[in-house]
Amino acid sequence: MNAKEKNTVDYFPFFCKEGKAMYYIENKYGNDGFAVWIKLLRELAVTNHHFLDLSDETGLMYISSRCRVSEEMLSNIITDLSKLGEFDKTLWNEHQVIWSEKFYNSIKDVYRKRSNECTDLDGVWEIITESRRNIDGSGRSEGGTFRSEGGKSQQTKQNKTKLDKTKQMEAENFDKFSESESEDFEDDLVSSHRTLEAENLNTDFAQTKQLNKVESAQVQTWPTxxxxxxxxxxxxxxxxxxxxxxxxxxxxxxxxxxxxxxxxxxxxxxxxxxxxxxxxxxxxxxxDEIITRSQSTHQPASTAGTVSRIYQKLTAGGGAR
Structure with a gap:
């Protein structure tokens, strides 16, 4: 069987159980936080090798427009998600690159029927390193990122055309579902669901070990x-x-x-x-117990009625004598 080499997926598993990260993001950013998170995962799905390089200003502008939020809010949400362990913290803080080990584990079984493997963290580092190393005199990197020595974008007319074509292809991949591969994906996702729970446990353990190696001064655990x-x-x-x-x-x-x-x-x-x-x-x-406004307060009992009834009984008793 000649499997087609492909480095994107058409859809990915979404688990409905809400964790601490989702609770925090929704509590801080409202519905925008939830929507941005899901849209970033969708972008990871349809982008080659499943990572987003936002080191170029145009990349940040494009993703913020896809998510319909400001660039500042987008950056803040991504930073918080990296602190919470949803995105790789080092990649984002040092290179403005989004990659998720949890997302990688949820889709890697899809690649079993392909001739290529799903790009892991080491593979992402290799691509980024090679891209940064091969920036030529015109400021163009192999990965399509255009930077000058100071880090600002410098796009020629030809470079802009290539970038526009890339964005158009990503948008088409977003809305288009490949019928020829749908059955393969269904089989792969069934198998993925069977093993994902165990893989998540292994992932959590690996992440804990990795965090333990980081200096405590660099780690900020939610909530701060x-x-x-x-x-x-x-x-x-x-x-x-x-x-x-x-x-x-x-x-x-x-x-x-x-x-x-x-x-x-x-x-x-x-x-x-x-x-x-x-x-x-x-x-x-x-x-402490929460006392809500709907809970009624106890009013002191009135003794007026009781005194009146006792007086009437005493008066009636005296008349009988």
Whole structure:
């Protein structure tokens, strides 16, 4: 069987279980956060070798327009997703490249019937390194990225034409489903679903080992103090002292706080009646019961009726004598 060499896929598995990353992104960016994440995965699916190089200004402009958000919001969402482990943190921070090991694991079984393998992290590094190395005097790299020595884009008319053709092909791949390969993909995805759960466990373990090798100063685990400070929406008190209290908390306590805050704010929308951040942390208020406005308060029982009835009985008793 002569398998066709191809480095894109027409669709990928989407799992409905919401994790901490999805909760955080939706809580911080709303529906835009969810939409951008899914659209980035779709772009990874239809892009050669399943990585996005946004080091070129035009690449960032193109993806932000596809996602219908500003370039600043797009960059912020990608940065947060890389911190949360959804995208490779080093590739994004150092080279503005998006690649996802979780996405790679979800689609690599599709490549079993192809003559080529799915490009892994090492392969992506090789492509990027070679692309950066082969920038010629005109500022053009083999990967289609146009940069000057200072990093700014310099496009000739010919280069712009090539870039436009590339974008057109990506857009066509987005909307077009290959009927000739649909049956093969269905078989591959059935097999992928059977093994993906075990692979995800292996992936999580591998990622944990990798994180342990990184210097602790370079690792920021969600939620950070900044996440708490922004979510609480009452910025009062000595921020540095409050930060020190936050850093002494256990990871499980930090996560419990972030889950508690939206319900607490909903029950007490007027921030002047909300506890100061320092008091909230000192009292471990995230363990308190939420009292909503709909819960009725107990009114003190009136004794007027009781006294009246006792007086009537005494009066009636005296008349009988």
């Amino acid at each position: 103090f900044e996440d708490f400070w922004e979510a609480y929406k009452k910025k009062r008190g000595d921020q540095e002292k409050i930060r020190k209290k936050w850093e002494k908390l256990k990871q499980s306590e930090k996560e419990a706080i972030m889950e508690y805050i939206p319900r607490y704010i909903e029950s007490q929308p007027d921030k002047q009646f909300r506890k100061d951040p320092s008091t909230f942390l000192n009292n471990k208020s995230w363990n």
